[in-house]
Amino acid sequence: EAQVTQNPRYLITVTGKKLTVTCSQNMNHEYMSWYRQDPGLGLRQIYYSMNVEVTDKGDVPEGYKVSRKEKRNFPLILESPSPNQTSLYFCASRKGFTYNEQFFGPGTRLTVL
Amino acid sequence: QKEVEQNSGPLSVPEGAIASLNCTYSDRGSQSFFWYRQYSGKSPELIMSIYSNGDKEDGRFTAQLNKASQYVSLLIRDSQPSDSATYLCAVKGPNQAGTALIFGKGTTLSVSS
Numbered sequence: 001e002a003q004v005t006q007n008p009r010y011l012i013t014v015t016g017k018k019l020t021v022t023c024s025q026n027m028n029h030e031y032m033s034w035y036r037q038d039p040g041l042g043l044r045q046i047y048y049s050m051n052v053e054v055t056d057k058g059d060v061p062e063g064y065k066v067s068r069k070e071k072r073n074f075p076l077i078l079e080s081p082s083p084n085q086t087s088l089y090f091c092a093s094r095k096g097f098t099y100n101e102q103f104f105g106p107g108t109r110l111t112v113l
Numbered sequence: 114q115k116e117v118e119q120n121s122g123p124l125s126v127p128e129g130a131i132a133s134l135n136c137t138y139s140d141r142g143s144q145s146f147f148w149y150r151q152y153s154g155k156s157p158e159l160i161m162s163i164y165s166n167g168d169k170e171d172g173r174f175t176a177q178l179n180k181a182s183q184y185v186s187l188l189i190r191d192s193q194p195s196d197s198a199t200y201l202c203a204v205k206g207p208n209q210a211g212t213a214l215i216f217g218k219g220t221t222l223s224v225s226s
Contacts, residue, residue, distance in 0.1 A: 043157070043201065043216040058213055090156055099145060099205055099214050104156035 002027045004105035012111045021076045023091030031094045032074040036087040081112040115140040119217035128226045132189040136202030145205040146185045152198045192224045
């Protein structure tokens with residue numbers, strides 16, 4: 001089954017404690033993205049990757065890091081989380097840059113105390 | 114700042130009626146337009162894409178695009194309670210790598226039986 005998986009699905013942490021949210025896809029897609037979704041602000045892209053070792057900033061990259069060492073994995077790293085990073089995070093993947101077949105993961109709800 | 118505007122709703126329609134969801138965008142260079150459906154607590158799911166002016170039909174869904182007026186709409190015919198969800202309009206700029214998908218904040222649709 002074609003899918004995007006994320007782990008963990010729920011996470012409560014404290015300010016400053018480094019964390020990683022994993023994302024994996026089994027569709028051999030080149031493009032992967034991380035979004036955050038906040039009430040009243042909608043979905044905003046944090047980072048995206050066009051292929052292995054190729055990443056770039058989206059609209060709201062501050063406080064986040066990513067890596068793309070393998071085609072299937074695209075982890076999101078928060079090195080020093082702060083309460084304003086409390087949000088619902090989605091990983092997504094697509095075959096090309098045209099977005100006509102973009103698949104989202106199930107989401108990770110992060111709370112930073 | 115590229116913007117995508119949607120009426121947040123809620124839009125309430127009775128079962129069997131036509132639901133009309135609207136979206137306007139600010140970037141005249143936008144080339145690709147998408148509608149996503151998001152059930153509460155779930156990830157967005159692509160339901161329609163449209164690239165040229167006019168109508169595109171897929172089952173009970175019709176997407177309409179008017180680039181001159183910079184609006185895109187989604188019609189849902191014979192609305193069902195299972196259509197109750199938040200509908201996200203998303204717009205992409207010129208067809209090149211690295212162009213982000215800009216999401217509207219979404220319109221909540223409620224279909225009553």
